[in-house]
Amino acid sequence: MMLVDHVRGGTNSPAVPIEAFAMPPGMRMRYDLPDPALAELVTGYAIYSNVDRAPMINWYLPAPAMISVLVDAGPLDVSIGNHRFGPLDRASLYGPTSRAFRTETHGGIAVGIGLSALGWARMTVRSAGDFHNRVVPLAGVAGPAISTRLADGLDLLDDDAKIKPLLDSILPSLFRRPHPREDLIRAFGALTVTDGVIEMKDVADRLDIPTHELRRMATRYFGMPPKLLLRRARFLRSFIRLITDAGLNDYSKIDSSYFDASHFLRDAGTFLGTTPRRFVASETVFLKASLRARAAVIGAPTQALHGVHKPAPSTASRSQASEPAASQLRG
Template identity: 30%
Template structure:
């Protein structure tokens, strides 16, 4: 399962006084999230508003998802590009930067049995819930994934911090540039250029979130020409300035990133390396 997923992760959150909290999910790979208790009110990039549903599906994203939620339990399933190729059944570019209620979406119908089976009888049973998730994907993991070797080669090149251009990415993957473009569109959701830009941004953001004492200037990735370029990327990916983001509380993501770093070796899903990952599940 490891090459297909970032993590299977469970989050348990208690908001005092029946209140809610608001936070922002960073750009990431595709995710299916299942809720027991409070249900989220979410939107991606100011559109694709979803509220009051027991499951949400996010395609590969290059924009932040704002969400507000109260006390809840949530299981999250992060699909890597190879996992998208194995389980999604349609080009990733068709679901890029989309946030959906998966239940009425025809393209996501294969996930309905999973959504309906994870939580049973309203009781929290983490081990049993995880077992049902694993059983669902194990039953569907049959046959070979077309383009498997190329997807993995492109992904490995994308994760390399020294790679800063599409030409370098293609060279490291040992593939023609036009093949890299095709693989990225179908299985990663975006062009190689945008994916590299997202990686550069997420390396910077994760550095800051793990150690705010660095300040933004100390966290900016070396591929940025100057701070102004980073600020432009921040507006592009998060929909706000670095100053505005830093001024907001991050009651969910701050804890999740620390837990992901400890459990999976990467604080954010976009930087997740399946070859270096730790455990396959983490509790926050």
């Protein structure tokens, strides 16, 4: 049985200093890359743990869709704007968010699986826009079988280093259905994380599609209209530069498409619900640590700025995908 005491933190990736995962006493964090065969579908694996069962508040940045599975954990509630979700099911789906969100946890382990827009397109025929700023049971979107396999498989482990191999073995079954517009989804995904790209017409011209088609595609697979998606990426690029490099007083680091600091601060109100300074001063222990750890392991400090990867199937993943379900639950 996986218990919170089994989590040591760190990564399976080589040459990442352990200092990247430094946390306060009783808390641990782990980041891992998915198998190369999943790289353009899954943006990464994040494991957070806390031995303290007292209520703890944490704030997180707006992000693409994510699967979350709880292990040896107390109740978890999530607030996005004025909407509260919870207590959550053990396996939940966080839809794409355009607002910072607040969690209230009671200790235990949370295993996060970041989903790309292409991963969403393969996972379900439902529109990501239907789940914008929402958290729902994973079983209602991806089916009860995948929820059960994830929860039961994690329960059988006794070491957080085994989480990555387990997820690599289970997740291919979630993405078996190719999508006919994968090249377009991939191309738009790359533009959303490109500096200086903010105008919808410019994006439509680069993709050689009408703007109305761009709106449909962005909402269907990315969860929100293209203008909001591009503004979110621009804001997060600028915000993270301020809190990691320049400091909150140096607005010279913000994206060049901002007219001035007040323009940036208006976006902060939209995406954070407050000023950058107040947000950073709030309960952001796990967020601050995750920006450092994710950048060290995966390259981008936050999921919303994750680059687009080409598929590179590995021999291991091909053999695992062909194994029966029972063997896929082995750690």
